Amino acid sequence: MGSRASTLLRDEEIEEIKKETGFSHSQITRLYSRFTSLDKGENGTLSREDFQRIPELAINPLGDRIINAFFPEGEDQVNFRGFMRTLAHFRPIEDNEKSKDQNGPEPLNSRSNKLHFAFRLYDLDKDDKISRDELLQVLRMMVGVNISDEQLGSIADRTIQEADQDGDSAISFAEFVKQVLEKVDVEQKMSIRFLH
Amino acid sequence: MESHGHRAAAVLAGSWLSCILRAPRVGALQEPLLEDAGLENISWAAEEAPGNDSSEHAFFSLDYQHVQVPFEITLWIMLASLAKIGFHLYNKLPSVVPESCLLIFVGLIMGGIIYGLNDRSPPVMDSDIFFLYLLPPIVLDAGYFMPSRPFFENIGTILLYAVVGTIWNVFGIGFSLYGICQVKAFRLQDVSLLHNLLFSSLIAAVDPVAVLAVFEEIHVNEKLHILVFGESLLNDAVTVVLYKLFRSFCEMPTIKSVDVLAGVGKFFVVGLGGVLVGLSFGFTAAFTTRFTKDIRVIEPLFVFLYSYLSYLTAEMFHLSGIVAIISCAMGMKRYVEANISLKSHTTVKYFMKMWSSVSDTLIFIFLGVSTIGENHEWNWPYICFTVIFCLVWRALGVLVLTFLVNRFHVNTITSKDQFIIAYGGLRGAICFSLVFLLPDFHRKKLFIAATTVVILFTVFIQGMTIRPLVDLLAVKRERESAPTVGEQIHIRFLDHLLAGIEDISGHWGQYYWKDKLEYFNSKYLQKILLREYDQPKSSIVLLYEKLERKHAIELAQAGCSSFLCSSSDRTVITDQKLEDTPNPDVLDNMQEILARNLYRIRRTGPAYNRHTLPGDSEPTERAKEILILRHTNLLVEMAGSDTCSSRKESQKEDSCSAQGEATPQVRLCRSFTVGNTEKVREVKENRSKSVCAIPPAQPSGQTWGGRKELSLEMYKHKGCSGSPGGV
Numbered sequence: 017m018g019s020r021a022s023t024l025l026r027d028e029e030i031e032e033i034k035k036e037t038g039f040s041h042s043q044i045t046r047l048y049s050r051f052t053s054l055d056k057g058e059n060g061t062l063s064r065e066d067f068q069r070i071p072e073l074a075i076n077p078l079g080d081r082i083i084n085a086f087f088p089e090g091e092d093q094v095n096f097r098g099f100m101r102t103l104a105h106f107r108p109i110e111d112n113e114k115s116k117d118q119n120g121p122e123p124l125n126s127r128s129n130k131l132h133f134a135f136r137l138y139d140l141d142k143d144d145k146i147s148r149d150e151l152l153q154v155l156r157m158m159v160g161v162n163i164s165d166e167q168l169g170s171i172a173d174r175t176i177q178e179a180d181q182d183g184d185s186a187i188s189f190a191e192f193v194k195q196v197l198e199k200v201d202v203e204q205k206m207s208i209r210f211l212h
Numbered sequence: 213m214e215s216h217g218h219r220a221a222a223v224l225a226g227s228w229l230s231c232i233l234r235a236p237r238v239g240a241l242q243e244p245l246l247e248d249a250g251l252e253n254i255s256w257a258a259e260e261a262p263g264n265d266s267s268e269h270a271f272f273s274l275d276y277q278h279v280q281v282p283f284e285i286t287l288w289i290m291l292a293s294l295a296k297i298g299f300h301l302y303n304k305l306p307s308v309v310p311e312s313c314l315l316i317f318v319g320l321i322m323g324g325i326i327y328g329l330n331d332r333s334p335p336v337m338d339s340d341i342f343f344l345y346l347l348p349p350i351v352l353d354a355g356y357f358m359p360s361r362p363f364f365e366n367i368g369t370i371l372l373y374a375v376v377g378t379i380w381n382v383f384g385i386g387f388s389l390y391g392i393c394q395v396k397a398f399r400l401q402d403v404s405l406l407h408n409l410l411f412s413s414l415i416a417a418v419d420p421v422a423v424l425a426v427f428e429e430i431h432v433n434e435k436l437h438i439l440v441f442g443e444s445l446l447n448d449a450v451t452v453v454l455y456k457l458f459r460s461f462c463e464m465p466t467i468k469s470v471d472v473l474a475g476v477g478k479f480f481v482v483g484l485g486g487v488l489v490g491l492s493f494g495f496t497a498a499f500t501t502r503f504t505k506d507i508r509v510i511e512p513l514f515v516f517l518y519s520y521l522s523y524l525t526a527e528m529f530h531l532s533g534i535v536a537i538i539s540c541a542m543g544m545k546r547y548v549e550a551n552i553s554l555k556s557h558t559t560v561k562y563f564m565k566m567w568s569s570v571s572d573t574l575i576f577i578f579l580g581v582s583t584i585g586e587n588h589e590w591n592w593p594y595i596c597f598t599v600i601f602c603l604v605w606r607a608l609g610v611l612v613l614t615f616l617v618n619r620f621h622v623n624t625i626t627s628k629d630q631f632i633i634a635y636g637g638l639r640g641a642i643c644f645s646l647v648f649l650l651p652d653f654h655r656k657k658l659f660i661a662a663t664t665v666v667i668l669f670t671v672f673i674q675g676m677t678i679r680p681l682v683d684l685l686a687v688k689r690e691r692e693s694a695p696t697v698g699e700q701i702h703i704r705f706l707d708h709l710l711a712g713i714e715d716i717s718g719h720w721g722q723y724y725w726k727d728k729l730e731y732f733n734s735k736y737l738q739k740i741l742l743r744e745y746d747q748p749k750s751s752i753v754l755l756y757e758k759l760e761r762k763h764a765i766e767l768a769q770a771g772c773s774s775f776l777c778s779s780s781d782r783t784v785i786t787d788q789k790l791e792d793t794p795n796p797d798v799l800d801n802m803q804e805i806l807a808r809n810l811y812r813i814r815r816t817g818p819a820y821n822r823h824t825l826p827g828d829s830e831p832t833e834r835a836k837e838i839l840i841l842r843h844t845n846l847l848v849e850m851a852g853s854d855t856c857s858s859r860k861e862s863q864k865e866d867s868c869s870a871q872g873e874a875t876p877q878v879r880l881c882r883s884f885t886v887g888n889t890e891k892v893r894e895v896k897e898n899r900s901k902s903v904c905a906i907p908p909a910q911p912s913g914q915t916w917g918g919r920k921e922l923s924l925e926m927y928k929h930k931g932c933s934g935s936p937g938g939v
Contacts, residue, residue, distance in 0.1 A: 047717065050717060050718045053718075067716065070715050070716060072711075072712075072715040073712055073715050073716065074839065075835040075838050075839060076708055076711060076712045076715070076838075077708055077811055077838055077841075077842075078705070078708045078709060078712060079712060079842070080842065082709060082712040082713065082716070086716075103713070103716075103717055106710070106713050106717075134705070134706060134709060137705075137709065138705075154701075154705065155701065156841075157841065157842075158701070158704060158705065158708065158810055158811055159806070159809045159810055159811070160809045160811065160837060161767065161837060161841070162809055163805060163809050167802075167805060170802065171697060171701075171802050171805070171806065174697045174698070174802060175697055175698040175701055178696055178697065178698045179698055192702075195698050195699065195702060196699075196702050196706075198699065199699045199703065200699075200702070200703060200706065205706055205710070206706060206709075206710065208710065208713060208714055208717065
């Protein structure tokens with residue numbers, strides 16, 4: 017697809033991706049064309065620069081973190097499989113999937129995995145807790161310059177206090193889930209309806 | 213003397229109006245009023261003459277007729293502008309009553325005065341003046357400042373609403389009104405189906421002028437704004453075709469199915485022909501500006517001349533002039549802006565806004581003036597049913613079409629949005645002018661009356677109530693349960709995350725065509741239409757450097773520097789003891805602070821604003837803030853660690869690819885040029901020395917220039933394409 021794609025997607029690759037992520041054939045080919053259009057270097061992988069070329073991402077406060085989430089630990093390039101794996105978290109949960117076999121591995125777009133993804137964006141040092149500092153960092157990114165540090169600090173304190181149940185002054189994953197689930201329909205909110 | 217003066221004043225007032233409203237015909241002097249005025253003037257002068265000994269040496273003489281036309285035009289424009297100042301002097305008024313209502317009100321008063329003085333109807337607004345002089349500036353302004361990204365993202369939906377929605381409305385209203393006419397009690401039997409369809413074809417179309425005027429008062433998100441606005445602009449093609457079709461049908465004795473098919477074909481001709489005409493003029497304009505390097509002062513003129521020519525040419529061929537002028541503006545914008553100097557660019561923007569503002573004001577005033585008079589036949593059942601059917605059919609159309617649209621789209625249109633789209637379908641001056649262009653038949657006055665009532669109803673009632681209703685709907689949703697502080701944060705966090713993932717994954721098919729277009733653009737169009745790259749940019753680069761420095765300094769003063777200090781102290785913060793129960797006041801305060809200060813997702817601001825230039829509005833400021841914050845984040849990290857291999861920031865517009873192709877092997881380390889200039893320079897030194905993939909031979913000046921161009925490209929893109937809305 018497109019005159020600049022150097023490697024076309026082979027059928028068996030599509031099958032593998034389909035099994036791993038659950039996307040349909042047409043969705044995979046469409047996302048592949050998106051991948052190749054981002055891949056200006058035409059070497060089959062995306063670098064951070066390729067992501068940063070998306071103009072809207074530049075003014076997204078969480079832009080850098082979202083981009084980092086695509087790259088595996090310590091690496092600078094992400095191939096199509098990795099790209100799809102990350103995007104799979106945002107696939108909508110279909111009804112017939114909810115009652116699928118419980119024996120298989122949890123699908124990437126289950127509610128718990130979606131929340132894990134979001135949690136990992138907060139928790140940079142990967143200790144499974146959102147500490148006050150991490151929360152402050154995120155808050156500072158999301159908020160304008162009119163708020164002083166003290167105000168921000170008290171907001172962060174309040175957030176932790178609302179969620180914290182085991183008294184460690186940090187938000188664990190379970191507490192995070194509880195705090196979010198009260199108000200947010202995660203399946204709906206964290207899904208993007210890709211066109212069939 | 214007093215009565216003479218009074219009468220002269222009255223006659224003058226009347227002659228002002230008749231003159232301005234019939235300006236093309238002023239040469240013929242057909243209006244009796246005009247003759248009276250002329251005679252009055254001459255007789256007045258003649259009266260004076262015998263009084264003096266030698267009339268050739270009169271120190272003071274009055275020759276009004278000589279300057280009559282331009283004088284009156286200027287006075288009308290002056291009245292319009294003074295009215296605008298008057299409204300804004302009372303701060304509260306524009307928030308309750310939209311400006312368009314106030315202007316119509318002023319027009320009504322003026323019309324009433326003239327009617328009272330002259331005891332005959334004030335002359336109506338000439339359709340020629342409206343279509344040839346008053347409408348093009350508004351549409352040009354709309355087309356030029358149309359933010360192309362949301363427009364093309366939603367083009368499918370917009371076209372669906374514009375074409376299918378308008379046809380639906382026309383036939384719906386036409387047939388229902390015909391049904392009403394069948395009722396014997398209303399004495400409307402002689403209005404045939406064809407007449408009803410003709411009337412509905414002009415009343416069904418949503419008017420861009422009125423829509424714009426009202427939507428500025430209510431703040432809706434970008435997508436919604438562009439939907440209603442785009443629809444109101446593009447439905448002109450359908451309206452033109454249907455109106456002309458039905459009108460020709462009225463004059464034909466029999467209608468064959470061939471004629472109907474011809475009508476359908478005509479629609480495509482009108483629409484696509486308009487686009488072609490517009491694009492060809494647009495590219496010619498871009499080509500012309502390539503050679504204007506030495507005569508910068510007339511550069512803005514080309515933009516206006518070519519756009520106006522495209523409009524007139526399209527009208528000449530009975531194509532859609534509005535579509536032509538919009539495609540001309542959108543087509544030429546990119547290239548012209550790259551070619552002309554910055555000052556010309558500013559001139560173009562300001563003049564467009566000025567003209568469209570004046571036009572807009574004049575239209576509404578004339579609307580008010582023309583309403584008064586004896587042009588109406590008040591058949592209340594017909595009129596009431598017209599209003600009802602307009603509302604009902606629009607609501608139905610929006611519901612059905614939105615249902616279709618939502619099945620295919622990622623961003624669904626919520627029911628609140630649907631309500632705004634349906635309720636925001638205002639009619640305005642285009643309907644009014646079209647109804648006066650109708651051929652004279654005995655029921656024409658009925659149609660005029662109905663049109664007037666519909667327009668007044670939509671502008672006044674719908675215009676004034678839409679804002680309270682929107683607020684009511686919004687408030688209702690939120691009343692369910694106020695979110696806690698943590699929830700607010702997490703929800704906004706997820707919003708940003710989703711927006712980012714959406715942008716990464718793109719929407720279906722869109723990028724394929726966009727990439728194809730970019731490819732075509734960089735290969736062929738840019739080579740023909742753009743001047744060489746180096747020269748225009750240097751002056752722009754310097755100016756932007758100045759602006760960015762100024763902004764950075766402002767931000768530093770506002771507290772960014774304190775932020776930098778505190779972030780380095782982060783590791784020193786010890787665990788604080790959480791308070792047991794904070795006061796409810798503190799809690800509310802927090803929520804309010806957050807609600808006010810959390811960055812909104814992009815796409816929640818209006819896409820287009822009549823009264824401010826893009827780049828001056830708040831969303832762009834926010835975007836700049838975010839960029840600066842991110843950059844300072846980067847700087848802090850850079851200062852902490854020397855390696856930047858994983859932290860290269862490069863922002864590049866796709867349109868810069870042509871420039872990037874010039875140095876394909878080099879991967880420049882680009883960054884924003886914001887932040888304290890000293891700090892940036894220092895960092896730059898660090899980078900160019902050790903860290904990034906810059907070949908050592910690269911002179912730092914060129915890197916600097918490259919960086920500038922990229923950040924400026926981004927800013928220009930954001931600024932000129934109408935800003936992406938708040939984040």
